[in-house]
Amino acid sequence: MSPSRRPHPARFQAFDLLATLVAVIDPAGVVLFANAALEDAIGLSWRSIEGTSLQQYFADGATLRHALQGARSNEFAALRYDAQLKRHGSGERLPVHVIVAQTEAPGELVVELLPLEQQARQEREERLAEQAKANKELFRNLAHEVKNPLGGIRGAAQLLEMEIDDRALHEYTQVIIHESDRLQLLVDRLLAPHRHQPKVEDVNIHEVCERVRALVLAEFPRGLKVVRDYDTSIPDFRGDREQLIQAVLNIVHNAAQALAARMAQGDAEIVLRTRVLRQVTFGKQRYRLALELHVIDNGPGVPDSIKDRVFAPLVSGRDGGSGLGLTLAQTFVQQHHGLIELESQPGRTDFRILIPLP
Incomplete structure (x- = not known):
């Protein structure tokens, strides 16, 4: 859904750029704004969602109602809990982590819904990013340990080939040279993603x-x-x-x-x-x-x-x-x-x- 079609302030439209599901509601739970990700998750357009009660899109709306009561009485700045979001027309339910937070605007609350599967994926992706960083250091150290001996092996094989008169034996020195070159290319290939664009x-x-x-x-x-x-x-x-x-x-x-x-x-x-x-x-x-x-x-x-x-x-x-x-x-x-x-x-x-x- 294009943000430009939404008759809302820019501070609301920016929520459309987020991958997480976001709704802005009033203290009674009526939706003032629903971002594109929430539209896709529920299966309704923003025109159908806005002006309705957010509670109706949850399998158990009572917890959200209690959260809103706490917000109205200023019992918390932000509240978190797990729930199930209902998809319109299919009966499917999406497990989500709900975050209800107050905004600076009087009478507004932001409800952020993080699909639990997505949250688990994000954690996996963060681990992969950390792993990639560790790999970069490992490859750098590996290259340092491997490149110098490889150069010596290749050089020794070339010198040996020059001393051997029997051309049939050159096949063996060529194996050493070619395999050294192959390993050198492997090291260069491992380092290439971290060295070059x-x-x-x-x-x-x-x-x-x-x-x-x-x-x-x-x-x-x-x-x-x-x-x-x-x-x-x-x-x-x-x-x-x-x-x-x-x-x-x-x-x-x-x-x-x-x-x-x-x-x-x-x-x-x-x-x-x-x-x-x-x-x-x-x-x-x-x-x-x-x-x-x-x-x-x-x-x-x-x-x-x-x-x-x-x-x-x-x-x-x-x-x-x-x-x-x-x-x-x-x-x-x-x-x-x-x-x-x-x-x-x-x-x-x-x-x-x-x-x-x-």
Whole structure:
């Protein structure tokens, strides 16, 4: 709902920019203003909500009534409690945390409603942000410890190659040189998100998915099916194409490695599913449109012991795994103002990437 259509003071219109649900009411509980997020949650326009009693939109309106009585008697500056918000016409109920606060204007109260699921997501996102900050320091230290020995190994291999006359033995020195270069590139890649700004260009998410699909099927040509389930109406957006390819590739490659047993049976499957979400909130912001990309596999699932730490560096559920792929994927997606979420159980693991769209 466009704020410009609302015949209200600017101090009310600013609430439309918030991702949380906000109503301004009088002491009797009559709605003076409802923001766009509250409209979406209730399922009614602001014209239908304003002028009505806010109490009627709660499964238990008595608690709100008692809160308003306390506000009228100046018993508190702010009151908090949990409740259930009713959605018009569907019978659905949304668990919310309610904050009732007085304003400076006489006879006005602000009621802020925080969906409990959203609150839990915000807490997860804050933990991920703190984790990303710790990762940055870890990668810096890791680079310092790895780069110098790698340079010495590569240099020694080059000198050795110069001393060897047997050309057949050069194959072994070339292995050392190439692997040293590969590890050097890995270190540089880990540091790149923290050193440089993304290379911004128009990105088509399905070109990204097709590139990843081709790479994974080339590496795992037998027993694996990669299913396309695309919403072709998704618009291009501004981003770093190579970073996004790497992020999706890391997730899909991890899924393929987890499907080794099913590949042997010939029924391993990874689904790449794209959708558009409307009026979605993540990263403490509300977006009109967002890309939703699912990477779903039918493997054994992420072990419970690491499920909450799967994006942390050096955490891996696979023997020999570096534990860096998902960390890097999360970092690249966060640089696009998005995030990655995980739902996993035996037989179905779903990595969900969310990125704002224009």
